[in-house]
Amino acid sequence: MKKCDHFKDLILTDYIDGQLGKGMAENLESHLLDCGDCRAFFKEIKNNVTAPLQQATRQPVPSELWSTIKQNIELKNQATSPITDLVERIKGLFIFPRLIPILASCILMFLAGSVTLNTIHLQQVKDQDQGEYLVSLLSPTGTATAADNNDGGTPIEHYFL
């Protein structure tokens, strides 16, 4: 019975459509000789399902179809004169889909540039601070920074110094 189900699936598709490989087709045909149920199924599919469709007559194409299409083409060609075509091409250069990647690239480059500059600046400030700190440690008074030698500094700093 399971074998019959498998063969019926093949009959419904590949076998009836002539798409089954030679070996499989021979196998199925020898089964059809033995199995009356599958044979009746094949006959039924062939006569009542595929044959009426395969015998369907091809309908003639109505003559008005080409005249309508031709008319539409002519209207379309009139609407797109060489000048309007040129304008469309120029417009095409500025349409958003082309600007978007350019704008996105500019923004990305700007962001990458500003991040790099910021990092360099921070590094310089850090280096300067470290330098000043080391100089202050080496100074005998502990007040040898260039800034401190000037008049700069708060009154409290002046008091302690």
Next chain:
Amino acid sequence: MEDIDKDILIRASQGDVQAFEEVYKVSSSFVYNVALRVVNNREDALEVAQEVFMIIYDKLKGFRFESSFKTWVYRITANYAINYAKKNSRAKTVPFEESFGEGAVESDIHGQMDQEHQGQLVEKLLAELNPDQRACVVLRDIQGLSYEEIAQALNININTVRSRLKRSREKLLSLRGKVDYEKV
């Protein structure tokens, strides 16, 4: 559908209306008949065929000959007709029982059935299927396309073609009690 000369296609793609008429002559029977069977209505089929040819005319400028022109036409036609049928299916489909009740159709599959009845039978059988199944059956049984060509036209897997055909045929087989095919 026959193959079309590449020179004709190139001229048509450059806007040559005479060349496009040649393209139309070769492909109109396929386009109209597929549209007719998928939308199952003459007026709608004319509208679909007209739109399909306008799409072909517009897109031909960008056709790069990487795929077969025939397959390209199959694809545009089948997909446009399926979408059209899906949009309009509820209003147009007549239930099978209403038009083909008991004994309403007297048919003979051996060629004695007159053309009008045969046409009606085909129309009503196809009306029982959904647009996707209908397109598969039309491309296979009426237009004689291979599974591979159907898969390419509908942009689906070859096994999906098999399963759609199987379900469609099972459904059509289940209608046999409603139509007495053997009656002359």
